[in-house]
Amino acid sequence: MKILKTIARLTLALGFVAPIGGTAAAQQKVTLLNVSYDPTRELYKEINAAFAQEWKRRTGQDVEIKQSHGGSGAQARAVIDGLEADVVTLGLAYDIDEIAQRGKTLPADWQTKLPHNSTPFASTVAFVVRKGNPKGIKDWNDLIRPDVQVITANPKTSGGARWNYLGAWGYALQKNKGSEAAARDFVARLYKNVPVLDAGARGSTTTFVERGIGDVLIAWENEALLSVKQLGPDKFDIVIPSVSIRAEPPVAVNEVVAQKHGTSKVARAYLEFLYTDAAQAIAAKHYFRPTGPRSLAKYGDSFPKVPQFTIDQLFGGWAKAQKTHFADGGIFDQIYSTAGK
């Protein structure tokens, strides 16, 4: 253990371990760590700058927000293992539930602490196709055509991909008058068309866009719009299906850690800031759908209208959906092991 301490001291001495969190003197700079998932990198970069300005104006204190990004599940795992996040902003509520349950650094009822189930902005699942849509993909049922190759990430490891899976399931369920068997058959046929199952959402975007594999990429609308804008407006088109799932990436203060850092107040203010008009405008700019009524009115028209179902409506919440579909030996494991054959 002595060597650990020596190394720790050495790194501290060299100024590399800026202690996360605030210090006694209120006027000193405070640091927050926001542990987030993959597609919010660009979004939080801008929001953090805006919040820092706002906080300085309000309190005179400098705030710096450090970011850590990765697959939503892996990030939750890191927080459980001790990554000292002041706030978590993940891809699905289930991952934050896991932190509450296993890491015990935030309360079980975390989702009631902020408006709209602690979801400041939402998205939906859409398709990216090659320019001109050569395969004529219009809706979910085109994805099970034998001539179509579908790119999506592994729902076991990627939070974003779980929304894709549930979107397909929900579509089939509604189409077939609530028949679970038909939905299962539909999803199984869809995953038979997936040649590469990447571990993360960004990975499948890269597979589709950079490596040119597949005819259609299932992605969150914001991720789809961003990648098309970044990587080639002249190479891809976006297709919005007839019905889709409402993707709700929630946020929460990691209370025990924030308390330890003395950052509870600024952490909460940071998350509340996400609901302000300023932050909602930034979210809309990054193709996230605002949830605030005023912002919705302002930016709603810039997003295609699509009927959306929620996870609570069709799947009885994340805990249940996770257990039925994504747990080991769950429906995904069953259909994917047969899809490969």
Place this chain on the structure above:
Amino acid sequence: MSVALERVSKRFGEFVALDEVTFGVDEGELVALVGPSGSGKSTLLRVVAGLERQDAGAVRIHGEDAAPLGPGDRRIGFVFQHYALFRHMTVFENVAFGLRVRPRRERPSGSEITSAVKDLLQLVELDALSARYPSELSGGQQQRVALARALAVQPRVLLLDEPFGALDARVRKQLRQWLRQLHDEVRVTTILVTHDSEEACEVADRVAVMHEGRIAQIGTAADLLRETANPFLGAFLADSPRPSASAKRIDYH
């Protein structure tokens, strides 16, 4: 008595290398230890040097018990079969090594070291090659450097472990005569380990024959050749080439 061993034993696992050996060398004497491989002669030498520790018995050097002394404190010079020259040092630096590593108080000055090394290199007739590296020398030259290096620390006892074993016959013969001359000049107590009884008889004042960890016989070369008291010894000496035969053999080379 310059070197004295009293009932010295050494085992390596099951193998008995030295079995209660008692043996002495007089001041200024050159004694050769002969015997086949595994007879314990090299182990005996290494025990005297302190490179191995005996399991039982005592080693005295000039009457002093050597047990508390490490190899560096015994004032011995050791010459290895494969020279063991420091390959990254010049000839000069190799010879100077023993002087340079002395504690500061006992260390000679730079100029003293230089002149001492020059003298030694003259003695071994290698003063022209002092800036060479060992790899640039012939085997015979390397072994002469090794001797000079061992002598540089002014040892009370010189220990030679098959010093000519890796050389070809002609060089071996030359060096052997040269060693005898050198010893007459320097007169340092010397123990020479060799498996070549002809070499032992030609160079040494006395020859000790070792067999299975014991000294089977000890005496002057003439005594040994006359007596052959021990059946093993007779066989061993008979196996060795006689001077005339070995001279002929050299001619073929």
Place this chain on the structure above:
Amino acid sequence: MSTTIAPPAARHGIPPGLRAARRTATAATGESAIARWILIGIALAYLFLFLGLPLFVVFEEALKKGVGAYFTALRDAELLHALRLTLLVAGIAVPLNVVFGISAAWAITKGKVRGHALLVALADLPLAVSPVIAGLTFMLLFGMQGWFGPWLRAHDIQIAFTVTAVVLATIFVTLPFVARELIPLMEEQGVTEEEAAVTLGASGWQMFRRVTLPNIRWGLLYGVVLCNARAMGEFGAVSVVSGRIRGQTTTLPLHIEILYNEYDFTAAFAASSLLAMLAVVTLAAKHLLERSHHAARARLIQEQQEKQP
């Protein structure tokens, strides 16, 4: 009972001088000119394909948007932090592993330590284990839910997801490089030079400093270069234990991945070019050291020859 003794010349083989002469003789003979050119051609094509081309692409991509954009990307505070952190990590991991590598190689080859095989196997372990697994194992030890988690929490020590963790993980994955270079070298050299030094009165430290170290220095240097390259380039283990906190625990390779994932290709390849240049600097330093040594040696021999009539 009879004991036969082989003639000395046969028992000890050819003297080293002759052996060297024979070696140079074979090098000059052998394959025809065509075969030689084909071999050289294959080697060059291979090098170009697997080293030259990727290196070229890195710089080409980095400079795609112009020199201005390239240097703007390099001036980014987070990138500079990643660079500093990478140098710090290598600066801690490499010296520690040099000490470890020399000690381990010494114990295995020269000291009469028991359990050589086990020690060699242990020193090799980090090469056999995937770095990601190493990182995850590290989390199982130092994570809050891991073995030492409760103890660490009780003493308010944070190791996982800190620079300390990055350093420790890097030490682990780079542990074998120096030892592996030195073990065969020291084994081949044996102990007689050390024994000679000791009989000449050298202390343990003098023996090591003046005899062992100079003998192993080129192997050691090569081990250091490999160790350093890996320390600066390590991704898998560091990715797991760092928590990827931007501008805090992200080393250059992690930062490159972040930039790449953010579609910031200019910055990603600019950072990659930095990493490539660090490697070039390391290799150049190694080359210069070797050259200055050989030059000094050549000078010495020349002086010697001039002195002779």
